[in-house]
Amino acid sequence: MTDEFNPKIVGFLCNWCSYAGADLCGVSRYQYPPSLRVVRVMCSTRISPKMIIRVLREGADGVLIGGCHLGDCHYISGNYFTEKRFDIAAKLISLTGLETDRIRLEWVSASEGEKFSKVVTEFTEKIRQLGPTPVKTNAEIALRLEAAELAAESFRLTAITSKEYPLNVKGNVYGEKLDAEKLRKLAHLTAEEEFERAMILTLAKRNRMSVKELASKMKVPSDRVLEHIVTLRQQNLIAMDPVEGFTPTYHTLSLGGE
Amino acid sequence: MSEQVEKPRVGVFICHCGSNIAGVVDVKAVAEYAKTLPDVAFATTNLYTCAEDGLANIRNAIKEHKLNRVVVSACTPRTHAPLFQSVCEEAGLNKYLFTFVNIREHCSWVHMKEKEKATEKAKDLVRMGVAKARLLTPQTEPRISVEKSALVIGGGVAGMTAALSLAKMGFPVHLVEKEKELGGFVRNLNNLYVTTKDALETIKPLIQEVTSHPKIKVYLNSKVSDVFGYVGNYDIKIKTGDQETKLKVGAIIVATGAIEYTKDGLYGYNVYKNVVTLTEFEIMCKNKTLPKLKSVVFIQCCGSRGQDKSYCSRICCNVAIKNAINIADNYDNMLGIAQQLGKVIPEVPAETKSPTPEISERRRRRRGRGEEAEAVEEEKLGPSDKIEITIFNRDIMSYGIDHELWFNKAREKRIRFIRYTPERRPEVIMKGDQLYVKYFHETLKVEREMPADLVILSTPLVAPPGQEQLAKMLKVPVGQDGFFLEAHVKLRPVDFATDGIYVCGTAKGPADITEAIEQAEAAASRAAIPLSRGYVQAEAIMAQVDQEVCTGCGTCIEVCPYGAIVKNENGLAEVIAAACKGCGCCGASCPNSAIIMTNYSDEQLLAEATAALKEAI
Numbered sequence: 001m002t003d004e005f006n007p008k009i010v011g012f013l014c015n016w017c018s019y020a021g022a023d024l025c026g027v028s029r030y031q032y033p034p035s036l037r038v039v040r041v042m043c044s045t046r047i048s049p050k051m052i053i054r055v056l057r058e059g060a061d062g063v064l065i066g067g068c069h070l071g072d073c074h075y076i077s078g079n080y081f082t083e084k085r086f087d088i089a090a091k092l093i094s095l096t097g098l099e100t101d102r103i104r105l106e107w108v109s110a111s112e113g114e115k116f117s118k119v120v121t122e123f124t125e126k127i128r129q130l131g132p133t134p135v136k137t138n139a140e141i142a143l144r145l146e147a148a149e150l151a152a153e154s155f156r157l158t159a160i161t162s163k164e165y166p167l168n169v170k171g172n173v174y175g176e177k178l179d180a181e182k183l184r185k186l187a188h189l190t191a192e193e194e195f196e197r198a199m200i201l202t203l204a205k206r207n208r209m210s211v212k213e214l215a216s217k218m219k220v221p222s223d224r225v226l227e228h229i230v231t232l233r234q235q236n237l238i239a240m241d242p243v244e245g246f247t248p249t250y251h252t253l254s255l256g257g258e
Numbered sequence: 259m260s261e262q263v264e265k266p267r268v269g270v271f272i273c274h275c276g277s278n279i280a281g282v283v284d285v286k287a288v289a290e291y292a293k294t295l296p297d298v299a300f301a302t303t304n305l306y307t308c309a310e311d312g313l314a315n316i317r318n319a320i321k322e323h324k325l326n327r328v329v330v331s332a333c334t335p336r337t338h339a340p341l342f343q344s345v346c347e348e349a350g351l352n353k354y355l356f357t358f359v360n361i362r363e364h365c366s367w368v369h370m371k372e373k374e375k376a377t378e379k380a381k382d383l384v385r386m387g388v389a390k391a392r393l394l395t396p397q398t399e400p401r402i403s404v405e406k407s408a409l410v411i412g413g414g415v416a417g418m419t420a421a422l423s424l425a426k427m428g429f430p431v432h433l434v435e436k437e438k439e440l441g442g443f444v445r446n447l448n449n450l451y452v453t454t455k456d457a458l459e460t461i462k463p464l465i466q467e468v469t470s471h472p473k474i475k476v477y478l479n480s481k482v483s484d485v486f487g488y489v490g491n492y493d494i495k496i497k498t499g500d501q502e503t504k505l506k507v508g509a510i511i512v513a514t515g516a517i518e519y520t521k522d523g524l525y526g527y528n529v530y531k532n533v534v535t536l537t538e539f540e541i542m543c544k545n546k547t548l549p550k551l552k553s554v555v556f557i558q559c560c561g562s563r564g565q566d567k568s569y570c571s572r573i574c575c576n577v578a579i580k581n582a583i584n585i586a587d588n589y590d591n592m593l594g595i596a597q598q599l600g601k602v603i604p605e606v607p608a609e610t611k612s613p614t615p616e617i618s619e620r621r622r623r624r625r626g627r628g629e630e631a632e633a634v635e636e637e638k639l640g641p642s643d644k645i646e647i648t649i650f651n652r653d654i655m656s657y658g659i660d661h662e663l664w665f666n667k668a669r670e671k672r673i674r675f676i677r678y679t680p681e682r683r684p685e686v687i688m689k690g691d692q693l694y695v696k697y698f699h700e701t702l703k704v705e706r707e708m709p710a711d712l713v714i715l716s717t718p719l720v721a722p723p724g725q726e727q728l729a730k731m732l733k734v735p736v737g738q739d740g741f742f743l744e745a746h747v748k749l750r751p752v753d754f755a756t757d758g759i760y761v762c763g764t765a766k767g768p769a770d771i772t773e774a775i776e777q778a779e780a781a782a783s784r785a786a787i788p789l790s791r792g793y794v795q796a797e798a799i800m801a802q803v804d805q806e807v808c809t810g811c812g813t814c815i816e817v818c819p820y821g822a823i824v825k826n827e828n829g830l831a832e833v834i835a836a837a838c839k840g841c842g843c844c845g846a847s848c849p850n851s852a853i854i855m856t857n858y859s860d861e862q863l864l865a866e867a868t869a870a871l872k873e874a875i
Contacts, residue, residue: 027367039386161847
């Protein structure tokens with residue numbers, strides 16, 4: 001019994017639907033495994049990709065986000081943003097090598113008590129199959145998650161993730177409504193780029209690194225790494241060390257720069 | 259801010275909730291565990307924390323142990339947080355220094371067979387609560403002044419009632435109606451069920467009272483073109499033709515009503531001329547343009563209850579019964595006047611086809627069965643001899659006190675009720691120039707056909723077009739069916755989640771006039787709360803912009819569902835406290851992390867979440 005893996009899942013539930021659904025689940029005495037630890041938020045839109053990744057970094061075996069059904073949001077459109085943020089979190093996690101099944105987004109209304117118990121039971125079972133989180137044992141994944149969190153925080157990725165929904169529904173300043181799928185591709189591309197940049201920063205924070213070393217560690221062509229380094233230098237996030245020999249090395253400036 | 263420096267002294271109160279929690283969770287062990295957590299100055303258990311002695315316990319402990327944070331570990335904050343918050347306030351503690359931990363609905367009730375694990379989970383949850391409580395800061399709720407006037411959108415029965423109710427309380431009311439007359443949907447109707455009086459006559463006194471009331475200003479042929487602001491301070495633009503009127507009001511009541519659902523091809527609607535909807539039929543009755551008929555068929559639940567719309571429109575059973583009785587009772591009258599005015603609708607089969615051979619044949623067979631006595635009876639009943647009325651239904655829901663009696667009355671008048679199931683819906687077909695209803699007789703289990711001169715479809719009420727636009731303007735939600743969505747389906751039926759905006763009548767779903775009036779009176783009295791008090795206290799769960807970090811990129815302004823963020827004179831984002839509802843969309847969207855959500859900051863949420871994963875905080 002003691003060897004049995006009891007996953008710890010952190011759940012962010014919105015006050016109006018999912019949390020209320022969990023309440024109803026309790027009132028109706030639907031049972032589920034004791035794996036979930038709930039954090040109540042006013043709306044699921046509150047949960048940024050950064051928070052999801054941070055909780056995984058801290059050692060959660062899984063993260064559950066619960067919101068109202070699309071169209072039923074207490075705050076009109078909050079959960080449409082949740083959808084986009086979750087998508088980007090999943091994208092970043094997929095880049096780290098951690099299983100994306102460790103995060104789940106579910107719409108549970110205040111009247112779906114039974115559904116809530118099913119969601120938690122199924123999700124717990126899924127996590128049991130995946131096993132305990134590797135973040136404490138696998139240094140590579142831990143490092144990549146650190147970079148993923150940094151990428152999630154970046155101005156560009158946050159701005160694009162947040163504007164996906166308004167650009168699709170309300171349109172841009174010219175009143176043009178942009179295609180949801182194209183926007184999603186753009187956001188994913190941004191996530192990939194920002195993740196690579198964050199990887200450079202994360203790696204060069206620990207040791208001075210040359211482009212070649214970075215490229216081999218990140219498994220990315222060196223010209224791409226160099227391109228990123230040019231951008232990062234413009235942003236004053238990375239600096240070149242005095243060149244010794246033939247190969248310049250770089251180190252990360254303390255975040256925020258000047 | 260000086261209070262922030264003060265070291266947290268957390269008090270933890272674990273509730274037995276009788277045996278609801280203590281029957282599963284070892285609450286004593288949880289309390290002992292809580293004492294070991296950092297900054298916890300006091301921890302105890304209560305049999306019922308929400309009972310008076312439990313509350314007194316909290317009050318005393320706050321004073322005795324100089325607690326500056328309170329964690330109650332019991333049921334759900336959704337019902338009990340306000341109670342414990344007010345107890346904290348009584349003891350002089352800011353109510354935002356209180357945290358709720360749910361160990362009943364989320365723990366003891368869902369892990370009833372795993373007591374040990376449930377106790378472990380309860381400890382985790384308490385640890386999470388304490389972790390959050392340590393980071394809480396006191397908040398002051400902003401007080402917002404309220405403009406003492408109201409806007410009512412929609413001049414139907416609900417809108418007029420709400421406007422009149424507020425006006426009688428002494429508040430100036432602006433009533434906006436898009437049509438050229440007041441009255442709304444009722445203007446289409448013949449009579450209102452369980453009364454026989456003309457519908458327009460019934461509401462005329464209301465219209466007169468509204469138009470003559472000195473506090474009510476009526477805007478006919480007008481539309482609300484712009485709404486800006488928040489509870490107590492709405493700037494409204496009303497468009498009347500090319501004219502624009504600007505107003506400032508404190509509260510808004512939405513009473514925009516509903517329209518009847520129609521779909522071409524639905525049971526032959528708009529394909530055959532003598533297939534009409536309930537309301538179209540009422541207009542015919544009202545205008546005395548009813549043609550001579552021999553057989554009338556009503557079909558209930560057309561397009562509702564899972565066919566096109568998911569919901570039951572509630573009123574149609576009663577309306578159909580009313581109309582069926584009207585036909586039976588006033589048949590001669592209606593017809594007489596119709597002929598007098600020469601308004602017989604030409605396209606509907608009229609006298610030429612009567613008596614149709616089918617109907618004569620049916621009568622002959624009935625008499626042939628030796629039902630002579632019945633035939634004599636029919637003579638007395640009169641109309642039923644001249645006309646056959648059939649109501650196809652899935653089930654008749656004549657709910658309410660008088661309505662069931664009307665249903666019985668309809669049966670006495672030989673109006674036939676034939677049941678159908680959604681698997682085998684009746685069909686409307688044309689054979690030659692005679693309309694037939696083909697149906698499956700559920701009792702006899704055979705397919706049958708019935709000639710019909712007029713088929714009346716009971717289609718549901720649906721949200722009018724343009725509802726979404728208005729909803730966007732008001733920043734209120736609409737549900738999946740397009741009707742306005744109230745703040746709470748049970749407990750707050752006429753409020754919107756947005757403060758200062760209320761809803762009544764068919765704008766939030768099918769209702770009859772009695773119900774619309776009840777809702778309108780309710781909405782008016784809800785709106786009168788901020789109006790009569792003159793101020794509102796906003797909840798302090800909201801966004802704050804760190805002006806040092808904000809770069810004025812405007813992302814938050816774009817994502818805010820309430821338009822609660824504006825650019826200030828420095829080009830930076832600023833939150834209008836009264837309009838912010840604290841959802842946190844901007845908080846998660848800010849590319850610079852410049853937005854702090856009070857009580858739900860990144861720091862607090864992460865402290866709470868990560869405390870779940872560690873043995874110590």
